[in-house]
Amino acid sequence: DAKTTQPTSMDCAEGRAANLPCNHSTISGNEYVYWYRQIHSQGPQYIIHGLKNNETNEMASLIITEDRKSSTLILPHATLRDTAVYYCIVRVVSAGNKLTFGGGTRVLVKP
Amino acid sequence: GAVVSQHPSWVICKSGTSVKIECRSLDFQATTMFWYRQFPKQSLMLMATSNEGSKATYEQGVEKDKFLINHASLTLSTLTVTSAHPEDSSFYICSARRQGMELEAFFGQGTRLTVV
Numbered sequence: 001d002a003k004t005t006q007p008t009s010m011d012c013a014e015g016r017a018a019n020l021p022c023n024h025s026t027i028s029g030n031e032y033v034y035w036y037r038q039i040h041s042q043g044p045q046y047i048i049h050g051l052k053n054n055e056t057n058e059m060a061s062l063i064i065t066e067d068r069k070s071s072t073l074i075l076p077h078a079t080l081r082d083t084a085v086y087y088c089i090v091r092v093v094s095a096g097n098k099l100t101f102g103g104g105t106r107v108l109v110k111p
Numbered sequence: 112g113a114v115v116s117q118h119p120s121w122v123i124c125k126s127g128t129s130v131k132i133e134c135r136s137l138d139f140q141a142t143t144m145f146w147y148r149q150f151p152k153q154s155l156m157l158m159a160t161s162n163e164g165s166k167a168t169y170e171q172g173v174e175k176d177k178f179l180i181n182h183a184s185l186t187l188s189t190l191t192v193t194s195a196h197p198e199d200s201s202f203y204i205c206s207a208r209r210q211g212m213e214l215e216a217f218f219g220q221g222t223r224l225t226v227v
Binding site: 032036038041042043044045046049087093098099100101102103104 | 115117145147154155156157160202204206214215216217218219220221223
């Protein structure tokens with residue numbers, strides 16, 4: 001699976017949009033971009049995934065550049081409960097293919 | 112739907128004893144389950160991939176005789192830490208992939224193991 005690069009940490013203000021970048025310059029054509037987050041002492045929580053097109057769900061939006069070498073996860077209105085480590089992962093979708101976690105971005109939402 | 116439950120949530124055991132952690136997919140069948148370990152302030156490290164009815168595939172550096180994995184049914188996988196030592200103290204997390212829906216993986220809440 002392609003490697004991803006994320007900032008180590010970032011702060012954002014409660015109520016504002018949080019934009020989390022991820023670089024995956026070696027991504028292959030059949031690799032999806034996934035985002036998970038992990039709140040302290042809990043298991044990871046799925047947020048969103050995409051292949052080429054931008055995606056939106058009730059939690060977030062995923063913007064993937066046209067060349068697919070980077071993406072941005074957008075939390076539209078950050079709340080204190082969004083404080084977590086956010087992981088950007090790229091992987092080929094197959095039954096046995098594993099999710100490999102990098103360092104992630106530690107996001108702190110401040111009042 | 113798509114709930115994965117681990118039991119216990121936390122456990123304390125004496126050095127030299129064995130501990131079993133269960134991972135259950137409550138409302139779906141999981142052909143593949145994954146076991147991760149996470150040390151404080153570090154990312155998740157994949158330990159092994161478990162397929163129902165077959166032997167688990169271990170990542171490099173993970174001792175298969177120490178971390179016994181059994182995936183006897185489509186809804187249950189177990190991880191047994193044998194002869195536990197303080198350095199095995201960690202947060203253990205399982206993940207399950209729903210049969211026929213390989214796009215998503217669902218995670219349990221994790222089990223915190225402390226070996227004293």
